[in-house]
Amino acid sequence: MSATPLLELRGIDKSFGPVQVLRDVALTVHPGEVTALVGDNGAGKSTLVKCISGIYPTDAGEVLFNGEQVHIGSPRDAAALGIEVVYQDLALCDNLDIVQNMFLGREKHSGIVLDEPTMEQLAAETLAGLSIRTVTSLRQHVSSLSGGQRQTVAIAKAVLWNSKLVILDEPTAALGVAQTAQVLELVRRLADNGLAVVLISHNMNDVFAVSDRIAALYLGQMVAQVKTTDITHAQVVELITAGRSGGLGLATDPGGNGDGPQAADSISGGVR
Amino acid sequence: MTTTAVRKDGPAAVTPPPTVGRHARNYISRVRGGDVGALPAVLGLIVLCTVFAVMRPSSFLSAGNFANLFTQGAAVTLIAMGLVFVLLLGEIDLSAGFASGVCAAVLANVVTVLGYPWWVAVLAAIATGLVIGTTLGMLVAKVGIPSFVVTLAGFLAFQGIVLLLVKEGTNISVRDNVLVAIANRNLSPALGWAFAILAVAGYAAVQLLRHRNRVARGLITDPIAVVALRIAGLAVILGTAVYVLNLERSRNVLISSLKGVPIVVPIIAVLLVVWTFVLQRTSYGRHIYAVGGNREAARRAGIGVDRIRISVFMICSSMAAVGGIVAASRANSVDPNTGGSNVLLYAVGAAVIGGTSLFGGKGRVLDAILGGAVVAVIENGMGLMGYSAGVKYVVTGVVLLLAASVDALSRRRAAATGTR
Numbered sequence: 001m002s003a004t005p006l007l008e009l010r011g012i013d014k015s016f017g018p019v020q021v022l023r024d025v026a027l028t029v030h031p032g033e034v035t036a037l038v039g040d041n042g043a044g045k046s047t048l049v050k051c052i053s054g055i056y057p058t059d060a061g062e063v064l065f066n067g068e069q070v071h072i073g074s075p076r077d078a079a080a081l082g083i084e085v086v087y088q089d090l091a092l093c094d095n096l097d098i099v100q101n102m103f104l105g106r107e108k109h110s111g112i113v114l115d116e117p118t119m120e121q122l123a124a125e126t127l128a129g130l131s132i133r134t135v136t137s138l139r140q141h142v143s144s145l146s147g148g149q150r151q152t153v154a155i156a157k158a159v160l161w162n163s164k165l166v167i168l169d170e171p172t173a174a175l176g177v178a179q180t181a182q183v184l185e186l187v188r189r190l191a192d193n194g195l196a197v198v199l200i201s202h203n204m205n206d207v208f209a210v211s212d213r214i215a216a217l218y219l220g221q222m223v224a225q226v227k228t229t230d231i232t233h234a235q236v237v238e239l240i241t242a243g244r245s246g247g248l249g250l251a252t253d254p255g256g257n258g259d260g261p262q263a264a265d266s267i268s269g270g271v272r
Numbered sequence: 273m274t275t276t277a278v279r280k281d282g283p284a285a286v287t288p289p290p291t292v293g294r295h296a297r298n299y300i301s302r303v304r305g306g307d308v309g310a311l312p313a314v315l316g317l318i319v320l321c322t323v324f325a326v327m328r329p330s331s332f333l334s335a336g337n338f339a340n341l342f343t344q345g346a347a348v349t350l351i352a353m354g355l356v357f358v359l360l361l362g363e364i365d366l367s368a369g370f371a372s373g374v375c376a377a378v379l380a381n382v383v384t385v386l387g388y389p390w391w392v393a394v395l396a397a398i399a400t401g402l403v404i405g406t407t408l409g410m411l412v413a414k415v416g417i418p419s420f421v422v423t424l425a426g427f428l429a430f431q432g433i434v435l436l437l438v439k440e441g442t443n444i445s446v447r448d449n450v451l452v453a454i455a456n457r458n459l460s461p462a463l464g465w466a467f468a469i470l471a472v473a474g475y476a477a478v479q480l481l482r483h484r485n486r487v488a489r490g491l492i493t494d495p496i497a498v499v500a501l502r503i504a505g506l507a508v509i510l511g512t513a514v515y516v517l518n519l520e521r522s523r524n525v526l527i528s529s530l531k532g533v534p535i536v537v538p539i540i541a542v543l544l545v546v547w548t549f550v551l552q553r554t555s556y557g558r559h560i561y562a563v564g565g566n567r568e569a570a571r572r573a574g575i576g577v578d579r580i581r582i583s584v585f586m587i588c589s590s591m592a593a594v595g596g597i598v599a600a601s602r603a604n605s606v607d608p609n610t611g612g613s614n615v616l617l618y619a620v621g622a623a624v625i626g627g628t629s630l631f632g633g634k635g636r637v638l639d640a641i642l643g644g645a646v647v648a649v650i651e652n653g654m655g656l657m658g659y660s661a662g663v664k665y666v667v668t669g670v671v672l673l674l675a676a677s678v679d680a681l682s683r684r685r686a687a688a689t690g691t692r
């Protein structure tokens with residue numbers, strides 16, 4: 001584990017009008033590790049990801065990337081830092097082929113003409129680098145791919161750009177057993193290749209299978225961030241559903257994150 | 273065919289040697305999977321031509337009639353070429369017909385009433401098209417009104433503007449030599465051949481260079497035989513067309529000679545090449561397909577979706593302007609009905625019959641030309657057989673419905689089989 005985290009969030013607040021969705025959220029993400037972000041429906045996981053990727057502006061808090069404070073005002077800023085997101089609903093165009101999708105919006109040119117051979121070669125290299133062997137032709141339309149293959153293309157698209165941090169929002173939600181295993185294996189490989197990975201998932205088996213750390217969100221608050229080896233299934237479920245588990249979480253704050261008592265008050269004060 | 277690993281490690285993957293047989297099998301499986309492409313239009317064209325050739329051998333098969341097909345179908349085809357862009361986004365432009373009428377009326381006013389040279393009039397007409405397209409596009413993309421409603425309003429309003437511009441009940445003649453030549457004069461036979469040879473040579477150069485480049489990089493290519501076949505096919509089609517068009521078609525050669533490729537043909541050909549290049553070889557074109565396929569995905573990829581949406585309406589209305597210029601040239605005048613009656617429906621029909629999807633994301637500029645040919649052949653052939661306008665409309669309507677059904681069914685089939 002490296003000394004400085006790749007991404008560090010401190011005190012992130014985010015409201016949609018009167019609804020505060022994130023409050024005082026802290027998160028650290030290390031290169032070479034899979035950080036699982038867990039939480040119940042509506043806990044604010046997707047919102048947090050959209051704040052990191054520049055889709056939503058934050059109301060308060062700071063973002064450190066590689067130890068330096070940065071401002072991420074747009075998806076372009078995030079991409080420039082090397083942050084790529086694979087969204088819950090896949091952002092692929094069915095009517096385009098694999099290469100066209102992987103380079104969408106960032107096509108390679110020679111002059112004003114699209115440089116198809118170069119794009120095809122780079123796409124092939126990236127897929128080979130991830131040991132992806134499940135697609136027969138790079139020129140097949142994405143609509144002809146299975147769910148797992150599509151997810152694979154979406155992930156490959158994210159790593160094509162020398163990205164440093166890849167965030168996956170429920171990449172296995174719609175997949176069967178075999179394809180889930182395939183995608184998880186790919187997620188693990190990303191981290192083993194030195195990338196920082198944030199994985200959002202509702203599936204505890206997936207989380208425990210691939211993650212190095214687990215960060216739990218409860219009603220918009222980060223209630224715990226611990227090593228996967230230091231926590232049990234049951235504890236994570238408790239954190240997700242009640243916001244606390246033994247020494248972890250809201251009520252008896254162990255000092256792991258700085259938002260203990262006040263946060264607990266505001267919860268008991270009746271959010272929702 | 274989904275989960276076999278063909279690609280080995282490394283970028284220059286070991287690819288199966290491309291063979292003509294494999295290529296043909298791929299094509300057949302694509303068609304079976306619902307990706308019928310231009311097949312219905314081409315088959316339809318062959319059937320229609322055969323029927324008319326059998327029923328009216330002397331008149332339908334004459335060189336004069338062949339030339340007529342081009343000048344008759346030109347305006348609708350040009351409008352359809354622009355409509356393809358709008359259809360690619362899954363939008364529609366119902367105002368394209370009367371937009372062409374407005375632009376033609378501007379052309380006639382500038383050249384005849386105001387007396388400016390022809391090129392000023394042409395620029396004014398195309399500028400009018402750009403303004404119309406920008407307005408429509410802004411209303412659709414920025415205000416958020418469905419394109420169906422915006423352009424339906426345009427359909428009505430532009431009809432009114434044409435009436436106002438040509439003073440009700442009258443027409444404005446277009447007598448400028450250059451403008452009249454566009455749809456009424458021909459290239460000299462030698463120029464026609466030069467044009468055909470240039471087209472085939474250019475196509476061959478592009479195809480062969482691409483093939484060589486891909487082979488050099490170890491990428492999968494179409495077999496060279498298929499490439500050669502395509503080039504030969506184009507050479508045969510263009511060669512035959514130019515040969516027939518270069519035949520004498522004057523009834524009395526002593527009075528005047530009439531032969532050669534109509535001037536609209538190279539105009540359409542150049543626009544076909546330009547727009548095909550834009551759609552297939554530039555980022556802008558790629559982004560049009562992306563927005564048509566999945567607007568949200570395009571937005572997240574950093575594509576300026578609004579800009580794309582506005583721009584396709586601009587292209588559509590300017591192509592409508594070009595169509596209007598050709599229509600004015602052919603009629604030697606502009607009247608309140610220019611761009612009216614069946615023009616729009618024929619243009620939409622042409623694009624859809626050619627294989628452009630009404631659901632967005634799928635289509636080519638070439639589709640407009642293939643579909644335009646089908647529409648022109650129906651109109652022309654049925655006219656020769658003495659059917660009334662009423663029957664022609666009904667038949668064209670049925671053909672359009674057939675094309676739309678093919679579109680919808682092939683989509684369902686593609687969804688079911690997973691191919692496209």
Ligand SMILES: Nc1ncnc2c1ncn2[C@@H]1O[C@H](COP(=O)(O)OP(=O)(O)OP(=O)(O)O)[C@@H](O)[C@H]1O
Binds near residue numbers: 016019040
């Ligand atoms: N654009 C928005 N406007 C207003 N409220 C929003 C918006 N986006 C999300 N919310 C609210 O923020 C809360 C958190 O939503 P979010 O999508 O981040 O949850 P999540 O943890 O990703 O849930 P899930 O597991 O279901 O994906 C929800 O209560 C949701 O209603």
Ligand SMILES: [Mg+2]
Binds near residue numbers: 045046047088
């Ligand atoms: Mg979510």
